[in-house]
Amino acid sequence: MLFAVICAVAVATIYVAQPVLAEIGGDLGLPEADLGWIVTTGQLGYLIGLALLVPLGDMFDRRKLIATHLLLAAVGMALAAVADQLWLLLAGLAIAGLFAVVVQTTVAFAADLSTPAERGRTLGAVTSGVITGILGARVLAGSLAALWGWRSIYGLLAVLLIALTCFVLRLLPSDPRDVRATYGAVLISLGRLFRERLFVSRGLIAFFLFASFGVLWSGLALPLEAEPWHLSTAQIGLFGIAGLAGALGASRAGRGADAGRANVVTGGALALLAASWLATAQASWSLWAVVVGVIVLDFAVQAVHVSNQHLLTAAYPHQKSSVIGGYMLFYSLGSAVGATGTTAAYSAAGWTGSSLLGAAFALCALMIWAVNRQAATDARTNSKVRVSATARSAGHTPGLCDRR
Structure with a gap:
């Protein structure tokens, strides 16, 4: 907590x-x-x-x-x-x-x-x-x-x-910490992660995931302020509660990752993310459809985000801070692209244009997941081998985690 x-x-x-x-x-x-x-x-x-x-x-x-x-x-x-x-x-x-x-x-x-x-x-x-x-x-x-x-x-x-x-x-x-590496060496090791297929593929998924997220949350106020709703800023802010419900509902997605289904959870959640835009696109016609779309989108974003971090921290156990920091660079860039893209799309084609952009980002993430499924499977297998080897050398049961 x-x-x-x-x-x-x-x-x-x-x-x-x-x-x-x-x-x-x-x-x-x-x-x-x-x-x-x-x-x-x-x-x-x-x-x-x-x-x-x-x-x-x-x-x-x-x-x-x-x-x-x-x-x-x-x-x-x-x-x-x-x-x-x-x-x-x-x-x-x-x-x-x-x-x-x-x-x-x-x-x-x-x-x-x-x-x-x-x-x-x-x-x-x-x-x-x-x-x-x-x-x-x-x-x-x-x-x-x-x-x-x-x-x-x-x-x-x-x-x-x-x-x-x-x-x-x-x-x-x-x-x-018992680390003799210099700060420069740690930064170099972070740079080397960008040559790792698992890291790059999960980073690209995060890029498109949060670009889709950014399209919604940076642009949703535009159709809600316009006809026929004319909602106030405070009323629009209440849609954040629906997003919270979806995100908190996905907090248990980590249990699926613990059971070895992180890659499956990722794929299923990305499919939900793309589908959520079918509901959110109805912002000019139905507020209830928007609420459903917001809940599903935030559920999917949180589920993928947790699964990604679970895979990466398991695959790079001695670089947890660096790997999460590097991964979040993709997140930040994706959020910025989504926020910028949604205003441009809205000015060109209204909320329909923004919704198509958000769905396109979601489908790009799903495509990257599909192409790199084997990399995640191999990483999970390798992490299991490392945990078992560490446990045997320490002389106790696999599954226990020793502090360094």
Whole structure:
């Protein structure tokens, strides 16, 4: 639960600005053209952190690393809360985005603390916090901004991050490292992952998966604000609750991965993802169809995300932080492409165009899965061999996971 809450709060620091951009712009006197930088700055910081900070988890005590990153993210949120000029706001958001990659260090730590037989269930529970943070941030931001203004959102997140720092230091076990590799060597090992078929195929699946996700959540407000619905921002935010229901429903997808069905779960969920767009495309005709589509899409996204991370952490047991950080680079790029593509498609062909784009991304992910099914099967077999060999050399039963 602590790991899931860390993920939810940390990832919320990147997404809470989206529902209140207009209010921030009006308070700071910003032209509409500059508002995009408020969201982009945090995402750019996050992208840099994925490449440069997450690999540190393979070198240092992850309890201390998580606590440090949470505290520094709190500093960024505090700066954003008191900012009276654009440059100070952007500086705070950049710092918070950079250290929001504590999410990936947390996921890697959770995977390392789990036995192989329970890793999928653990990842499902922890990564549910990520989706909760992304979607819940929209609902929370709108409500708090209506009551106390947009600064209250960043102030609350700063307080939560400081509180989580204390909980981490008090409740999590120490994580001593016996790694002699230099930082440069760790970065080089991350680069080598991009030559591995399993890593690249799962990364490409994540790219198209979150591009489809981005098409929905960055573009859904457009048809809901238009005729015949004319919904308010607060009403549109409530659709995030449907997304949360779907994502949390898929938190148990890790059990299928634990049972050796991670690849099957991935394929089935990607098929559901493509099918969900048949319902979501009806946004101009039926709100209930949209609710069904949102639930199915978020269920599918979470199921694939958990299965991907389960396969990768099992295949690269000594590079958990690096492999998750590298994998999430694909996630970030896919989200950005989806967010950009949906507005262009909507302006050209309305919500039908956006829906076709989202479905196309889903089908691309399904095609990559189909072409690379054997790579995942081979990786699972190899990881079983490694676990058995390690257990025999240690003189105890396979399935137990020793801390390094």
